Amino acid sequence: MSEDHTHVREFFGARAPDWDRKFPDDGPAFARAVAESGLRPGDRVLDAGCGTGRALPALRAAVGPSGTVIGADLTPEMLTAARDAGRADAAALLLTDVTRLPLREGVLDAVFAAGLIAHLPDPESGLLELARVVRPGGRLALFHPIGRAALAARQGRELTPEDLRAAANLGPLLSAAGWEMTSYADEDDRFLALASRRP
Numbered sequence: 001m002s003e004d005h006t007h008v009r010e011f012f013g014a015r016a017p018d019w020d021r022k023f024p025d026d027g028p029a030f031a032r033a034v035a036e037s038g039l040r041p042g043d044r045v046l047d048a049g050c051g052t053g054r055a056l057p058a059l060r061a062a063v064g065p066s067g068t069v070i071g072a073d074l075t076p077e078m079l080t081a082a083r084d085a086g087r088a089d090a091a092a093l094l095l096t097d098v099t100r101l102p103l104r105e106g107v108l109d110a111v112f113a114a115g116l117i118a119h120l121p122d123p124e125s126g127l128l129e130l131a132r133v134v135r136p137g138g139r140l141a142l143f144h145p146i147g148r149a150a151l152a153a154r155q156g157r158e159l160t161p162e163d164l165r166a167a168a169n170l171g172p173l174l175s176a177a178g179w180e181m182t183s184y185a186d187e188d189d190r191f192l193a194l195a196s197r198r199p
Contacts, residue, residue, distance in 0.1 A: 005097065008119060009075050012051070016077035019052050020085065026054060029145040029190050034058035034112065036192060037141040043109040044068040047091065048098040048130060049116035051075075053082030055143075059112060060090035072096050099126045103133045110139040117142055117164060127177035136199040140179055142170075144191040151191075165191060 015022070034055055039045060039062035047055050050071035059069045069091035073079050079093050096102060098113075099120065111130045120126035130140060144151060148166070152159040164170065170193055171181045179195035 005074060012075040013077040016052065016075065016081045019078070019081060020054070023145070026145040030055045030114065030143070031058045033114075033141060033143040033190065033192050034062055037062075037110065037112060037194065038139050039063055039067075039110055042066045044107065045070070045110040045112060046101075046103075046108050046130075046133070047071045048111050048113040049073055049119065050082065050091075050093070051078045051114070052085060053079075053087035053091065053093070055112055055114055056082070056087045056090040068092075070094055072098050072101065074098070099129050101129060101133050105132055106135040106138075108134045108138060110134065110141070112141045112143065114143045114145070123164060124173060124177050127174060127179065131178035131197055134197045136197055138197040140174075140195040140197070142191075142193040142195070145189075147186045147188050147191045149186075150188050165193070167193075 041064035043063045044067065045059050045063055047059060047070065050056065050073050053071050056069060056071050063069060071082060071091040072094040074097055076095055079095055082088060082093060098116070111134060117123055134140070148163055149159050167184050174181050174195050178198050180198055181193060181195045183194045185192045
């Protein structure tokens, strides 16, 4: 985690053109996570930290033509890659810091966030901001296309009890930010924690 947005932009900006080629098999995992996130036709959903927009077509399919899909990311190159991949047809793309969203309170039904939480400078504040823009009873999906152990192995690090996405850590963190965790899956081929916005 870094409080320096310049570092985040540089890290992802340099990798944006090849991001989808580096992870070519993640599409089904994204589609499955979206299918499990409880979206309904007509819903308003934000893909927070959307990157190259791999979730956007599945989110659009879930909410249908009457729904709203917004893809927000801090890195211009990631949004350019999303447009180049034709994913801007599925969503409105917004260049913004997801910890300071230019959205009204309670305007959304759901937030989908793939790989986001580890990049938030202050995870609790970031989750509070996501809660601010979601209506009571709305949903949050924290997703990664591989589980915690597989990700740690890929990154060449040990999986420790302090890991932010461990159930024992994530549940209280979500609760402090206005969410209630409703399900938790940490498997080799995916990580998916679902939460509901408390009143």
